[in-house]
Amino acid sequence: MKDIFKLDGKIAVVTGGAGGIGEALAMGLGYHGATVVVSSRNREAIEAVARKITEETGSEAVAVPVDVTDEQSTADLMNRVKEKYGRIDILVNAMGMNIKHDAFEYPMEDWEKLFDVNVKGTMIACKAAGRIMREQKSGAIVNLSSVRGIRGYTGGNTGYCATKGAVELITRALALEWAPHGIRVNALGPALVITPGTRHIAENPELAKKYASAVPMGRIGMPEDMVGAVVFLASEAASFVSGQTIYVDGGLTAA
Numbered sequence: 001m002k003d004i005f006k007l008d009g010k011i012a013v014v015t016g017g018a019g020g021i022g023e024a025l026a027m028g029l030g031y032h033g034a035t036v037v038v039s040s041r042n043r044e045a046i047e048a049v050a051r052k053i054t055e056e057t058g059s060e061a062v063a064v065p066v067d068v069t070d071e072q073s074t075a076d077l078m079n080r081v082k083e084k085y086g087r088i089d090i091l092v093n094a095m096g097m098n099i100k101h102d103a104f105e106y107p108m109e110d111w112e113k114l115f116d117v118n119v120k121g122t123m124i125a126c127k128a129a130g131r132i133m134r135e136q137k138s139g140a141i142v143n144l145s146s147v148r149g150i151r152g153y154t155g156g157n158t159g160y161c162a163t164k165g166a167v168e169l170i171t172r173a174l175a176l177e178w179a180p181h182g183i184r185v186n187a188l189g190p191a192l193v194i195t196p197g198t199r200h201i202a203e204n205p206e207l208a209k210k211y212a213s214a215v216p217m218g219r220i221g222m223p224e225d226m227v228g229a230v231v232f233l234a235s236e237a238a239s240f241v242s243g244q245t246i247y248v249d250g251g252l253t254a255a
């Protein structure tokens with residue numbers, strides 16, 4: 001049997017590709033043979049990740065800036081990839097943000113900022129890559145949800161939970177609408193993962209213990225833990241999988 005997890009010859013775009021999780025996913029796609037287009041707003045950061053992919057994995061990688069809240073910027077990214085490589089096989093939307101506020105006081109400007117990036121940005125990126133995938137009659141999209149897409153949470157996370165719930169339903173609705181076009185749309189649902197934004201938790205023994213004890217497997221996730229599920233969803237191994245969220249969460253959502 002051939003290696004159905006191999007991504008040789010595939011062209012992958014990773015939005016948020018220099019983020020804590022996005023960098024690991026971009027590296028993972030490179031290690032499995034894909035050519036990787038690393039994308040976000042910070043040009044220096046995405047160039048550094050693209051260099052790292054080329055040096056460490058031997059796969060080709062380039063950096064192309066994007067702001068996913070801007071339709072033109074996102075269409076420009078996808079069109080540049082199509083011009084350079086002729087196709088887009090994989091889109092991983094690893095961009096995202098959180099703004100926490102007490103729900104009684106939640107400022108609606110922040111609510112809108114959060115929805116702009118996490119919800120509108122996901123739809124814009126799916127739409128721009130999806131149009132190219134439709135022409136090819138094939139493609140695999142993986143959106144970043146969270147365990148907070150199906151489990152509520154305290155600590156000012158109302159807006160974040162709402163955006164991730166929306167990402168899950170965008171994923172399922174697109175999976176239905178685009179199945180006839182050969183496009184699979186799935187999501188990854190991590191529990192807490194240690195990234196530059198959450199490192200303060202790992203560095204505080206009491207906090208780290210609190211978060212780890214909520215996870216049946218008794219530890220907090222690392223960005224590398226996320227790679228296997230995304231490589232699977234992007235690959236031929238998942239050729240009959242669409243509209244699903246894989247929760248990579250140490251068992252958290254089993255309860």
Ligand SMILES: NC(=O)c1ccc[n+]([C@@H]2O[C@H](COP(=O)([O-])OP(=O)(O)OC[C@H]3O[C@@H](n4cnc5c(N)ncnc54)[C@H](OP(=O)(O)O)[C@@H]3O)[C@@H](O)[C@H]2O)c1
Pocket residue numbers: 015016017018019020021022039040041042043045066067068069094095096097117121144145146147189190191192193194195196197198
């Ligand atoms: N870390 C966790 O514990 C955790 C758990 C569950 C789910 N997630 C989800 O996983 C994803 C990645 O999280 P992370 O922890 O890796 O976050 P991160 O380190 O903050 O990375 C987020 C990335 O999104 C990019 N981004 C933000 N706004 C953007 C925009 N308008 N256009 C293009 N790119 C944009 C940022 O790059 P620029 O600033 O350069 O644009 C950055 O590279 C998010 O969707 C997050 O909600 C994270």
